[in-house]
Amino acid sequence: MDSIGNVIMYFVFALAIIVFSVLAVTTKKILRSATYLLFVLLATAGIYFQMDYEFLGATQIAVYAGGIVVLFVFAIMLTHKPGEDSEALNSHRRALGLTACGLGVLVCGAALFSFMKIRDAVELATSGDYTVNQLGADLLSNKGYLLPFEALSVLLLACIIGAIVIARKR
Amino acid sequence: MYLIPSLIMFGCGVYGFITRKNMIAMLISLELMLNAVDINFAVFNRYLFPNGHEGMFFSLFAIAIAAAETAVAIAIIINVYRVAKKVDINQITKMKF
Numbered sequence: 518m519d520s521i522g523n524v525i526m527y528f529v530f531a532l533a534i535i536v537f538s539v540l541a542v543t544t545k546k547i548l549r550s551a552t553y554l555l556f557v558l559l560a561t562a563g564i565y566f567q568m569d570y571e572f573l574g575a576t577q578i579a580v581y582a583g584g585i586v587v588l589f590v591f592a593i594m595l596t597h598k599p600g601e602d603s604e605a606l607n608s609h610r611r612a613l614g615l616t617a618c619g620l621g622v623l624v625c626g627a628a629l630f631s632f633m634k635i636r637d638a639v640e641l642a643t644s645g646d647y648t649v650n651q652l653g654a655d656l657l658s659n660k661g662y663l664l665p666f667e668a669l670s671v672l673l674l675a676c677i678i679g680a681i682v683i684a685r686k687r
Numbered sequence: 688m689y690l691i692p693s694l695i696m697f698g699c700g701v702y703g704f705i706t707r708k709n710m711i712a713m714l715i716s717l718e719l720m721l722n723a724v725d726i727n728f729a730v731f732n733r734y735l736f737p738n739g740h741e742g743m744f745f746s747l748f749a750i751a752i753a754a755a756e757t758a759v760a761i762a763i764i765i766n767v768y769r770v771a772k773k774v775d776i777n778q779i780t781k782m783k784f
Contacts, residue, residue: 527688534692538719542703547712554715557696561722564689568733573743577725580750585718585757592711592761596768614705622698629690647743655740662744669751676755684762 526567533560547597551589558582569647689730697723708775710764714757721753 534557541553558581565574656662696719703716725746732742768774771781 531689531692535695538696538699541719542699542707542712542716547709550712550715554718557719558722561726564692564726565729568689568729570729570733570743573729573746576747576750580754581718581722584754588757588761589711589715592764595765596711596774610706614702617705618698618702621701622694625694625697629694647740652740652743656744665744665748669748673751673755676759680758680762683759683766 523567526563530560530563530567533557534564547593548590551586551593554589555582555586558586571647572649572652689726693723693726693730696720696726708777710767710774710776711761713776714760714764718753718757721749725749 537553537556537560541550541557544550544553558577562574562577562582565571565577656666700716700718700720700723703719704713707713707716728742728746728749730742732739732745736742764774767779771779773779
């Protein structure tokens, strides 16, 4: 967060995230909503790259922007007729949603700003080692990530089989 | 500093999850919330504990689990559409007691 380019990129990413996430939940057309979700995910990957988490950003792009958004688009095309809008919200539901969202954002924002007042200069530490080498060594060492890693592989296998079984044509 | 867009993203996810009737749109809102949480994990790891990798691994595992969950959820939605020809939650009342 020192050079002017970094600050400009931060504002670009933050603005993209804010604008596109608001648009993704307020737009009437569902396919547009999926497209705005794609932009939000790409901006998130940009934030990861800015924090020197290159592997996390690459995973975000490959898994989210490459996989999940394509899944969403396919599901939307399979279940919607083209040009079909979602119906208008009734005011009761919108008021409920706005209340929940506003309360949550208010509480978390108050906590965030009080935290910022306490330590306003949280500097980006430069001492971390975030290469893919180090990550792989950590993942397979005895630091405790091996069991979740293996459990995750079993979960992915179960998910593949489950998705095939659920979506299979009888 | 990175927490502000993440907070607004989470708020949008909550709003969309409550107000949307379409199941796919609700899933999109869910993805927004999960993504905000991933950013929070990464930011807290980077700023508060820069020598560890815990938050980053949490984000990686959360991304993988979110992918699995989305695949299963979309399979279920397509199956529901095949049975009921609808994806709106207030029109699917077949399993209501």
